[in-house]
Amino acid sequence: MHFLPEKLDDYVVAHSQEEPELLQQLTRETYQKILQPIMLSGPYQGRVLSMLSKLIRPKSILELGTFTGYATLCLAEGLQKEGEIDTIDVNEELVDFQRKYFDKSGYGSQIQQHLGSAIDxxxxxxxxxxxVFIDADKPNYSNYFHLVIDKLNPGGIILSDNVLWHGKVVEPLKDKDISTKAVLDFNTLLRNDDRIETVLLPIRDGLTISRRK
Known part of the structure; x- marks a missing residue:
């Protein structure tokens, strides 16, 4: 999702770091073999995630929603030498696909895959x-927050994706639109929870940075 005019968006991308070759390969294979490839973070947002991780220098990362592992590998670029990533996804068919690229990356031994519901x-x-990176099913976003906030170290960061939800957050809410309602509630939750400080960035489909006080 792009909210900037196309020419300006192209300029932003052209003047940002290029994605590594391995991630280009992952993207190509995802589009060739996997349903809903649009779920990939993509090269620009991937570089944003990489940069944030490098600035934070985490020893431990938690990811909710692995998909084909693109964002996982972007976040791994900032991981400390002895650090670890726990990444959770419900799609059993993607486990081997993820592992292939994790092992190719050199971060394979540091990435632990968990198959099943993040709630469980x-x-x-x-x-x-x-x-923590939250990029899974939208109706559970608030539930995920409540489950992870006490696992977040002081000064730790939660990154939440798709918080502008294709622009629907500023449109009249439809009665049966559960996902948009969930995103709206989640954004309000982050804004009002006094355990964190939050800024919402209009990057792609919206990315929120929340810091544990």
Whole structure:
């Protein structure tokens, strides 16, 4: 989703770092073999995630919503040498696809895949995190926040994707539009929770940065 005029958006992309070759390969294969390839973070947002991770230098990362592993690998670029990533997804058919690229990247031994519902898996993860990336099913965004906030270290960061939801957050809400309602509620939750400080960035489909106080 692009909210900038096309020419300006092209300029922004052209003057940002290019994605690594491995991620280009991952993107090509995702579009060739996987349904809904539009779910990929994409090269520009991927470089944003990479830059944020490099600035944060996390020792532990939690990702909700792996898909084909593109964002996982972008976040891994800032991981400390002995750091680890826990990434959760419900799609069993993507596990081998993800693992192939994780192992090609050199970060494979640091990435732990979890298959199943994040609602069920999160309570079983007995650790804390420096960086959390939420990019899964929208109706559970608020539930995910409540499950991860106490696992977030002081000064830790939550990145939340798709928080502008194709621009629907500023349109009249339709009665049966559960996902848009969930995103609206989630954005309000982040704005009002006094445990964090939050800024919403109009990057692609919206990316929120929330810092644990």
């Amino acid at each position: 898996i999160l309570p079983t993860l007995d650790k804390t995190y420096d960086l």
